[in-house]
Amino acid sequence: MESDITSARPLLKAASRRLYLQLLSGKGTAKVGPDRDELERAGLIAPDPDRPGHVRALDADAVARARQAELIRTAGDMLAEAQVMPHHLADLASAYRAATAGQTVGGVEVLTGLRAINERLEALVNGCTRELLTAQPTGPRPAELLAISYQRDLGVLKRGARMRTIYLPSVRSDAPTGRWALTMTEQGAEIRTGATFGRMIIVDRRAAVVPILDPWSLEASAPDQAAVITSELAVGLAVASFERDWLHAEPWDGASEAELRAVHVAILRCLARGLEQDEVAEELGMSKRTVQGKLADLRAATGCRTQSQLLYWWAKRELQR
Known part of the structure; x- marks a missing residue:
């Protein structure tokens, strides 16, 4: 100071x-x-x-x-x-986009460098007037990113836009993210957690910001590169992918009691599909020790001695619902 x-x-x-x-x-x-x-x-x-x-x-x-x-x-x-x-100039911005459509190659703008990515993303989100869709498969977010999200996302909601976000189930055990989720849902946002989905941010169904993936491994080719897609067809495909993942995700309002149940269910579903514990940890974005701890809590609560007994108990419970 x-x-x-x-x-x-x-x-x-x-x-x-x-x-x-x-x-x-x-x-x-x-x-x-x-x-x-x-x-x-x-x-x-x-x-x-x-x-x-x-x-x-x-x-x-x-x-x-x-x-x-x-x-x-x-x-x-x-x-x-x-x-x-951004709201005052939204009509002019829309006219500019229409007049300059097609100037990027194939409706794709490649950004290199975290600063360039963040500046472009901030401009897009600040101009959001109808709907913001975000999918963040990275687990709990750092405090500095959550601080940015408070101001940015509340601005979107105050402008009357709808906001939907998907996170990994591991965020349900993170207190700072829980407080963020509680604040956002109180202001009208909708938040869910799901096991498998791609990273993306879609603004007003007119632009999608996504990582640039290797076509064979589907891993990010470079951590400091992203693509802004404005092609109507490509954005439509991104929206369809988000809606599919949204449909299979579970609602979350940041409440701690609900978060443990959702994490347990996500782990059990992965085990029921035949995944090993280390594979479950990788898919849900948490450590193997966390998975083992959650399973131990469940066995203690249900009286099951083995993982097989626990899966049998859960299957019967699901059938009875």
């Missing part, structure tokens, strides 16, 4: 500061000149009613607090204006 203050642009020149201190001690006079003008503009001196033709120093702390309050009000007005700016 100290480095931020000392690196800020000084309010007064050194000569003006010395003149203020001299006036304050009664050892100086404020002759007409640039230093006196600067002190007057800053509100630090005023005519002395007891000595015509002279000036006196005013309370610097009061001046600083008044200026601080003014800057805070200005900053608030600017933030409010920034929040609604």
Whole structure:
């Protein structure tokens, strides 16, 4: 904090500061000149009613607090204006997209570098007016990314757009993500968790941001590359993929009691498909030790001694529902 203050642009020149201190001690006079003008503009001196033709120093702390309050009000007005700016220019942005359609090769814009990706993504999301679809198969998100999401996603919801998000089941045991989910669902967002889905962000069904995948391994070819797809056909395919994954995902509102049940069910479903515990951990985005711990909790709660007994118990329970 100290480095931020000392690196800020000084309010007064050194000569003006010395003149203020001299006036304050009664050892100086404020002759007409640039230093006196600067002190007057800053509100630090005023005519002395007891000595015509002279000036006196005013309370610097009061001046600083008044200026601080003014800057805070200005900053608030600017933030409010920034929040609604994409909405004000939405019609012009739509016209621009229509006029420049086809300028990217095949409706695909390749972005390289995390800064370029984040800036392009921020511009797209800030212009979202109807619907934001996101799928994040990366497990719990870092605190700094959640902090960005609060401001960005709440802005989307305040503009009246619908927002749907899919996460891995592992986020249900992450307290910061749970608080984010609770806040977003209270504001109208819909959140679900699913086991297998691709990473994507779709804005107003007109643009999709996706990783660039190797066609054989289906792994990201480079962590700092992404594609912005604007082809109507390709975006439609991305939306269809999201809707399929959304249909098989389970709703979540951030509540801790629901999260444990959903994680247990996701693990049991994977085991029922024949996956080994390490494969379950990989698919659900959690460690093998976490999977083993969840299964141990389930066995203790149900009285089952083995994994086979646990799967049999779960199968009977599902049939009875």
